[in-house]
Amino acid sequence: MFYPSKGLIIALITPFNGKGAIDWVSLRRLIERALPFGDGLFFGAGIVGEGLFLPNPLRLELLQGAMDIVSGKKALLLCPTANTVEETLSNVEAVSSKYSAPSNQEPFYWVDIPLWYHSNRNLSQVYQEWAKCSPFPVLLDNHPHLITRLNRTLKRSNIRTAVLKGLAGNEQIVGLIQAGDLKRTMHYQRAVRSRREFRFYDGDEKSFLNQPSSSGVVSAGANLLPAEWKEVVVASLSLAETPAPNLLLLQQSQKLRELSQALRMNPAGSLKFALHRLGLISHPQVLSATPADASGVEEAMGNFLQENFSLQNPL
Numbered sequence: 001m002f003y004p005s006k007g008l009i010i011a012l013i014t015p016f017n018g019k020g021a022i023d024w025v026s027l028r029r030l031i032e033r034a035l036p037f038g039d040g041l042f043f044g045a046g047i048v049g050e051g052l053f054l055p056n057p058l059r060l061e062l063l064q065g066a067m068d069i070v071s072g073k074k075a076l077l078l079c080p081t082a083n084t085v086e087e088t089l090s091n092v093e094a095v096s097s098k099y100s101a102p103s104n105q106e107p108f109y110w111v112d113i114p115l116w117y118h119s120n121r122n123l124s125q126v127y128q129e130w131a132k133c134s135p136f137p138v139l140l141d142n143h144p145h146l147i148t149r150l151n152r153t154l155k156r157s158n159i160r161t162a163v164l165k166g167l168a169g170n171e172q173i174v175g176l177i178q179a180g181d182l183k184r185t186m187h188y189q190r191a192v193r194s195r196r197e198f199r200f201y202d203g204d205e206k207s208f209l210n211q212p213s214s215s216g217v218v219s220a221g222a223n224l225l226p227a228e229w230k231e232v233v234v235a236s237l238s239l240a241e242t243p244a245p246n247l248l249l250l251q252q253s254q255k256l257r258e259l260s261q262a263l264r265m266n267p268a269g270s271l272k273f274a275l276h277r278l279g280l281i282s283h284p285q286v287l288s289a290t291p292a293d294a295s296g297v298e299e300a301m302g303n304f305l306q307e308n309f310s311l312q313n314p315l
Contacts, residue, residue, distance in 0.1 A: 007039030026281040037226035040075035076108040096134040165191035175199025212236040
């Protein structure tokens with residue numbers, strides 16, 4: 001089983017045109033801009049990629065189109081998560097059936113947010129069925145703040161540690177994107193210690209900047225500052241002993257902290273506003289299912305753009 005590269009995973013936005021369809025010209029532009037810096041490109045991410053709110057035909061179009069564009073240039077991460085087990089597995093099967101690559105090429109990786117459509121109870125059975133639909137490796141995404149948005153009563157918003165320990169026995173599951181607290185991360189790491197290559201990526205940029213994980217980070221901010229994020233991730237995973245590189249890392253980290261703060265209100269809306277103002281995407285449109293306070297987004301990102309991109313009129 002393949003494991004994804006350690007380093008910077010860029011969770012790309014999903015740009016739309018004025019009619020709500022995927023803007024492939026803008027997406028290609030973002031992909032080409034990200035390729036030199038990302039160790040992997042992630043499409044359909046739950047919040048920043050608006051993947052959980054896409055109508056299913058649009059979700060499949062995004063995932064299949066991303067495969068065609070990236071085409072082995074970098075590790076490819078795809079989120080097929082839908083509202084039910086059946087729909088999720090149908091997406092897995094549909095995308096897998098379209099995939100073809102030379103045997104020596106790194107495969108793509110699934111990223112699944114299991115608690116979006118299933119409880120912790122009997123979760124291992126979902127991935128037994130998953131293996132029948134696709135042979136490709138799976139990363140789990142534990143995102144408690146996202147799960148609490150669901151309009152239903154849940155006992156837990158995190159994957160239980162005992163459940164993760166059981167899932168680690170499934171070799172198709174090769175890692176975890178963890179957007180929860182550090183204490184839980186430590187419990188998770190102990191739970192999978194028998195899997196030495198098991199990947200742990202920070203799903204929260206602020207957490208990574210405070211205490212980098214062993215594998216890297218899934219970054220939304222890298223849509224806007226891919227070079228700066230790459231530099232910080234490389235330095236964080238191999239901290240230099242000489243003071244000059246550490247000083248540079250500190251300076252860059254501060255800039256990325258400010259960006260992370262500007263994105264917290266609404267990552268997709270904030271990034272699309274910024275990328276549109278910079279001329280990198282044609283429209284700043286977000287899905288109606290992910291509303292944002294437009295004035296708050298524009299103020300926070302406008303200030304950041306003015307300070308870091310020398311825009312005279314960022315709003």
